[in-house]
Amino acid sequence: MTAQFSSHAAVLIEELLPRTLLQNDDGPLEVACSGGPDSTALAVLAAATNRSVTLHHVDHGLRPSSSEDAVLVKELADFLGVHFVGHIVDVGEGPNLEARARHARRSVLPNGAATGHTMDDQAETVLLNLLRGTGTEGLGAMKPGAHHPLLDLRRRDTHELCGVLGLRVVVDESNDDQRLLRNAVRARLLPLFEELSHRDPVPLLARTATLARGDAELLSGLAKLVLPDPHDVVALREAPQPLSTRVIRDWVISTNLDDEREHPPSEAEVARILEVVSGDVQATEISGGRRVARTSGRLRIDAEASGTLEGVNTDAKQTIAPSWAAHDLGDVVVSAQQIRTRVSELGAQITADYGDNPPLLVGVLKGAMHFMSDLAQAIELPVDVDFMAVSSYGSATQSSGVVRIVKDLDADLSGRHVLVVEDIIDSGLTLNYLRKYLQARGPASLEVCALLLKDGEQRIEPDFRYVGFTIPPTFVVGYGLDVAEKYRNLDSIYTYVGTDSY
Structure with a gap:
């Protein structure tokens, strides 16, 4: 390390370094460094080990100033006398920006690159996993090691180190956006825990993670013996x-x-x-x-089937909307050919899965009418069919969450294997109600086959046995889906861009 530190900084580094796992090895050390205070402190402590250190910065190109962050990390590497590698990635278009950015970042970072997650991040992760519903593995949260070497440090430690050294750090404004669950946990839930318990909850949650992780590892080991x-x-x-x-x-x-x-x-x-x-x-x-x-x-x-569309497929864009509808239609989301291929795949899967127990197909009108018809023909079993109508959309382009049975089934479900055929699932509220309603009639099994699943829109835990395509969270029409009863007869599925009232 070539940097010269003040006596205060040197004492602080000497105090913090033994609380990390950075000295457990003497080999090269790859560090993921965004330029924020946690990863900047990680870089300083890594350099203090005298190991061969490389700082990796990933520019996602999502902010106009993102290239300036790379310059800042390069200056840090020069100051510390360590190596620097800058990566530029193309996140691309499509839904779930956070997931796509994470995937792009991991595609270029070395395997096991050290990150600056602290004990505070660990506590937040425990709570996030609890909110999602978890067992001992989820309570165990992040495992300390080469990938997470700072889990015994607090966020205040990393911030203090950067301040004592006078280092410039990247400030990510999105960390203040409480629409993101982790930020809300940090800003609201943890302070509430502290207020109620009159104790700092972070070490307690971190200790819970340590205990749960040990139990999970022991139980998994014993299970493998049996x-x-x-x-x-x-x-x-x-x-x-x-x-x-x-x-x-x-x-x-x-x-x-x-x-x-x-x-x-x-x-x-x-x-x-x-x-x-x-x-x-x-x-x-x-x-x-x-x-x-x-x-x-x-x-x-x-391996994965062909049903997940990260964005609009290039081939699909070549489909031209009919002139009588073109003024209301945007890009093709799923082409007619893609639908035919995927319906055939789903039919083959259902045929293999149900074998000697042909299901009763329950179509949800009116949106599933085309899908139901094509799927029934793709299933090579003597299936029965029935229909019901459930109202939740009204005349708007967003699900209302208000559920009303418009037409009930004629068939008796007792002891039968039932497969509900849906056109599209967004919030999942309507389907959640429908499943409980049908389950009360005593079927032998009750599963769901949905043509479309809107990415990230579900307000219930997704549990759908068959899904045709995952699509961006936008309003779509065609292949049975409508707006004010129009455009059901399109053979492809398009985004709806019309402005007429409905």
């Missing part, structure tokens, strides 16, 4: 369900090749996999479009 092969259907079926559940969760997590899938499978997904284990169904879909199937007494996870 069930060493997570693919063995017979062993999974005969073991106590808590053991089977833990082994299945660990197995699914271990197959997550994409860093974006950090979270374990949901309780509903594990329940569906257990149905595959028990032989009730042959296969089921889980997050990311992946598919868990059973063949010759063995479980497997198949």
Whole structure:
């Protein structure tokens, strides 16, 4: 390290460094550095180890001043006498900006690059996982190690170090936006905990994470001793369900090749996999479009299907809207050819999954009429069909959340395998009501097949066995979907840009 520090700064570094995990190795150290106070303090402490350090800065190009952040980190690297690598990524267009930026960042950073997460971040993560619903793994939050070496430091420590050194840091205004849940937890929930308990909740939550992580690791280890092969259907079926559940969760997590899938499978997904284990169904879909199937007494996870659209497909843009509707239509979101291909895939999956138990298809009118018809033809089983109408849209382009049964079913659901066929799911409130309504009639099973899922719009935990496409959260028409009863007869699905009242 070439930087010369004041005696105050040197004492502070000497105090903080032993509380990190940066000295547990003597090899090269790759550091993800945004230029914020936490990652800047990480860079300073990393340089103090005298290891070979490289600061990696990722410019997402999302702010006009983003290139200035890279200059700041380069100046920091020069000051510390360490290496610098700047990365420029193209986040691209599409929904869920935060997820796309994270994916782009991880695609260029070295595996296991150290991050500046502190004990305060750990406490926030515990609370976030609790709010989502979690077990011991989620309570364990971030695991201390080379990737997270600062979890014993407080945020005030990193800020103090930057202040004592007089270092300029990047200020990210989005950290003050309380529409983001983590920011709201930081600004409102943690202070409330402190007010109610008269104690600083951060160390308590961090200690909870440590205890829960130890329990989770022990339980997973014991479960693997009892069930060493997570693919063995017979062993999974005969073991106590808590053991089977833990082994299945660990197995699914271990197959997550994409860093974006950090979270374990949901309780509903594990329940569906257990149905595959028990032989009730042959296969089921889980997050990311992946598919868990059973063949010759063995479980497997198949790669993603073709149903997730990050944005508007280039080929789809080549579809020209008919002249009589063009004035109200924007880009094609899903083309007619994509629909045909995906419906055929879904039909094949449903055929394999239900086997000797043909389902009753329940179409939700009117939006699902085209999808229902095409899907029924793609299923190579003697399916029955019935229809019901549920009102929630009224005449607006946003779901109202008000649910009303307009037409009920004629069929008796008792003991039958029921597959609800929906056109589009946004908030999920209507479908949530509908599932409870139908479940009360005693079906043997109740699953959902939705053509479209609006990304990030759900106000309930997504639990849909079959999904055709994930689309951006915009209002769309075509292939059965309408605005004021118009445009259902389009063969492709378009964004609606009309301004007429409806």
